[in-house]
Every structure is written in structure tokens, then in C-alpha cells.
Amino acid sequence: MNPATLSPKIKTGTPPMLIAARIARILVGCVFIFSGLIKLNDPVGTQIKFEEYFEVFAQDVPMLHDFFMALVPFTLVMSVLFCAAEIILGVALLASYKPKVTVWLLFFLITFFTFLTFYSAYFDRVTDCGCFGDAIKLKPWTSFGKDVVLTVLILFIIGHRNRLRSRKTGWLVALTTVLTLGLGIYAVQFLPPVDMLPYAVGKSIPAGMKPSEPLRYKYVMEKDGKTEEFEAYPADKAYTFKEMVLVNEKAKPKITDYRVWNDAGDFTEQTFEGNKLFIIIKDTKDIDPGSLPAIRSLVEGLKGSTVSPYILTSTNDDDIKAFQKEYQLTTVPYYKADATVLKTIMRSNPGTWLMSNGVVKGKWHYNTTPNAEEIKRIVNE
Structure with missing residues (x-):
């Protein structure tokens, strides 16, 4: 006699562990998609973080100094690919596309991120890992804790990967790949679609330099x-x-390090007076010469208007004077600003930044330099 016939079969429903694996899959997928989208909106910001890490590693591990510094020129490509990978793998996990392969790739990715956040927290070397770009600022140990939780969830999914059913959703993953890479390239070529930085259009710089309420x-x-x-x-x-x-x-003030100066003294307060167009030159050695004719034409077109053009740079006097002479911009006075501040203000080199009485009215990548008429129209609105 078959023992199985001695008692009726009891339906137990979906196994609890399968439910837990599905919940873990949804949580991990959503976090990776959100994190990737935030960073891919501003891949240059993530590039800056990669550069910080590689420069720190080069200092802390002298025997591998040349290796890490050799990676710096490729950080922008790495930024786009890593950010896109977060989104693509997150979508693949939610869509159950080759889940066994996807979850292992996620594990390797989160292992890399966990190492970076641990290094930041333990050695206090890079105080902001940039896990969620500039949208959500996390303290180093908080970032590390977040990655540990994600690692545990991914390991749980790996342990139950045989319970995950593969679906034919390759078309969705392919579409996601095209869209994410397109978003990353667009953000590099035309500035972030959504500017989450304190120097964004519409922001008042003087207000950002003050507390939003009395500090307690x-x-x-x-x-x-x-x-x-x-x-x-x-x-x-x-x-x-x-x-x-x-x-x-x-x-606390959102802006704490904005300062503009020249040999004559501090010029910060004067930048908040009237209409000023700043040509941001972060580095004269790493600049696209093809972008300068449009900027020079813009400067010529603003003569006699209420908008005063200035060069804002972090490079040394000899380099900026040679740059002015080479590109016929000697009539535009230049002022100095901190290199990090300029990277935060403008994600392209060069770029143009328009302020009216301390309020940001416009920001343009060198690929979209406006003409003088557009600038005049904006300040008169």
C-alpha cells in the first residue's frame, strides 16, 4: 500500500521561502534601478567620485600607484557603464531574465560597492561615496550598512535562485540597455536632465549660503x-x-565653499550684483577648442548690454592668460574659484553660467552655448 494514500494531500500554498525570495528580488531590483537612475542622470558626478577613489588608492597603495592613476582617464566611461549596469541588472532581476546569471552579476557589483563604502567609512578617505548621487547624501557608515543589507539580500536570492523562474523578457532588458546608455550619453553631452546641485537654475546662491532657519x-x-x-x-x-x-x-547652508577672488581681493559679493555671465574654465589643458568660437561670439554679442561676461577658473594665472590670448578673450576679466566648486557648478569644460542678482538664470554645456539674444531675453523676463 502506498503511504501517500493514507492521508489526503494538503495544499499549503506558496512556500514562505519562495515569498521571501520574491520580496528580496523586488527590493534589490528597485534599489539598484533607483540608485542607477540617480547616478546616470549625472555621470560626471560619479566620474569625479571614481577619480577620488583612484587617487586615494594610488596614495595608500604606493606599489600600485601607476595602475590606479592609469585608470583615471577612463573614469567617465566607467561611470556610464557602472551606472547603466545597475539599472539593467535591476530590470533584469525584476523581469526574471536569466535570474541565475543576473543575481551573480549583482553580487559582484555589490561586492565592489561594499568595498568602496567600507574603505570610505573605515579610513575616512572619501567622505561621500555618491551612492545616490547628489539626491540623497549618506554618511559613510550608513552607505556601508546599506550595501551590507543589499549583500545579504542578494546572497539570500542566490541561495534560492533555483526557485526563480526564468522568463522571456530579453526584449525588455535590451530596450533598457539602449535607453540607459542613451541617458548617460545625453547627460555627458548636454548636462544632467535633472540638476540636483545647489547651483541649479532657479537657485539663489546668497540664500543657499545661509541656514534655512537658525541653527540649534x-x-x-x-x-x-x-x-x-x-x-x-x-x-x-x-x-x-x-x-x-x-x-x-x-x-545647514547648502553652499559653504562658494568664493570668488582675484589678486585685488574678494569678489564674491560682486557676483550677486546685476547680470553676470560666467564662462567656466576648469582646466585649460583639457578643453574642446571647437567650443570656443560660439563662446567668443556670445561675448561679442553682449557688448553694450546689461550682462557682464567674466571668466571663472581654477587654473593658474599664466595658463589662463595664455588661454585668453590664444582664443581672443583678453577683454574678458578672469577671477578665481575653487576647483571643486567649479566642478559642482558646471559639469562641462568650458560651460556658461548666467546669474541675475544672485539667482541662477541659466546653465549651458559647451555643446549648447546660447547666443547673445537668448541671454538678453532670459535676463529681461
Whole structure:
């Protein structure tokens, strides 16, 4: 007699572990797609992070210095490919396209990211990993914790990969590949479609340099071996001061390092007066000469208008003067700014940045340099 016939078959529904694997798959897929989209919107920002990491590794591992520095010229391509891979693999996981291969590729990707975030947190070398671009700023240990959770979820999916059914969704993955690479190339050639930086069009730079509300602090004090917190500094002298902690962290100024100067002194406040068009020159050695005729024509067209053109650069005096002479821009005065600030303001080299009374009115990649009439129309709106 067959033992199986002694009791009726009981339907237990979907196994709990299969449900858990599906939930993990959805969570991992969504996080990777979101992270990839945020970064692919601004691949130059991710490129800057890769450069930071490689320069740090070159310093910290002298025997591999030349290897890491040799990777720096390829960081923009790496940025686009890595960001696109996050989206493509996230879509493939959600669409159940070759799940066994997809989940292993995700594991290798998250292992790489986890190493970077651990290095940032433990050695305090790159304080912002750029995991979610400039949309969401995470502290190093928070970024590392996020990657650890994702790693655990991916390992769980790998452990139950045989439960995942493969579907014929290659067309969706192929379409995603074309669209993501297209987005990355567009962002490199024409600036990010969505500008999440504090110097974006519509932002007031003077307002961004101030707290959104009065900053509030709490005082951490110690007395008789016990730690207490106070909103006001205690009058009791028996307390020993330990630290002062900012309570309303989000109220801090969004812009803390904007400063413009020349040999005559500070020019920062003057940049907020009237209409000013800044030609951003981050590096004269890494510039597209074909972009300069349009900029020179723009400068000529603004003569006699209310818009004053200036060059804003982080390069040295000799290089910028030679640049002005070579490209017939000697009539445009130049001012200095921090290199990191210029990278944040403008993702292309060169680029044009229009301000009216401290409010950003326009930003243009050198591939889309406007004409003088467009600039005049914008400042008169």
C-alpha cells in the first residue's frame, strides 16, 4: 500500500521561502534601478567620485600607484557603464531574465560597492561615496550598512535562485540597455536632465549660503561619570563639556565653499550684483577648442548690454592668460574659484553660467552655448 494514500494531500500554498525570495528580488531590483537612475542622470558626478577613489588608492597603495592613476582617464566611461549596469541588472532581476546569471552579476557589483563604502567609512578617505548621487547624501557608515543589507539580500536570492523562474523578457532588458546608455550619453553631452546641485537654475546662491532657519545645538556634558544633554549651556560649573551637537542638521547652508577672488581681493559679493555671465574654465589643458568660437561670439554679442561676461577658473594665472590670448578673450576679466566648486557648478569644460542678482538664470554645456539674444531675453523676463 502506498503511504501517500493514507492521508489526503494538503495544499499549503506558496512556500514562505519562495515569498521571501520574491520580496528580496523586488527590493534589490528597485534599489539598484533607483540608485542607477540617480547616478546616470549625472555621470560626471560619479566620474569625479571614481577619480577620488583612484587617487586615494594610488596614495595608500604606493606599489600600485601607476595602475590606479592609469585608470583615471577612463573614469567617465566607467561611470556610464557602472551606472547603466545597475539599472539593467535591476530590470533584469525584476523581469526574471536569466535570474541565475543576473543575481551573480549583482553580487559582484555589490561586492565592489561594499568595498568602496567600507574603505570610505573605515579610513575616512572619501567622505561621500555618491551612492545616490547628489539626491540623497549618506554618511559613510550608513552607505556601508546599506550595501551590507543589499549583500545579504542578494546572497539570500542566490541561495534560492533555483526557485526563480526564468522568463522571456530579453526584449525588455535590451530596450533598457539602449535607453540607459542613451541617458548617460545625453547627460555627458548636454548636462544632467535633472540638476540636483545647489547651483541649479532657479537657485539663489546668497540664500543657499545661509541656514534655512537658525541653527540649534545641544550641549553634551559630563558630571560624576554621567553624560547629560542640555539645550542651553549649564551654569553648574561641576559639568565638564564633551561636545556640541547640531540638532537641526537639515537647516545647514547648502553652499559653504562658494568664493570668488582675484589678486585685488574678494569678489564674491560682486557676483550677486546685476547680470553676470560666467564662462567656466576648469582646466585649460583639457578643453574642446571647437567650443570656443560660439563662446567668443556670445561675448561679442553682449557688448553694450546689461550682462557682464567674466571668466571663472581654477587654473593658474599664466595658463589662463595664455588661454585668453590664444582664443581672443583678453577683454574678458578672469577671477578665481575653487576647483571643486567649479566642478559642482558646471559639469562641462568650458560651460556658461548666467546669474541675475544672485539667482541662477541659466546653465549651458559647451555643446549648447546660447547666443547673445537668448541671454538678453532670459535676463529681461
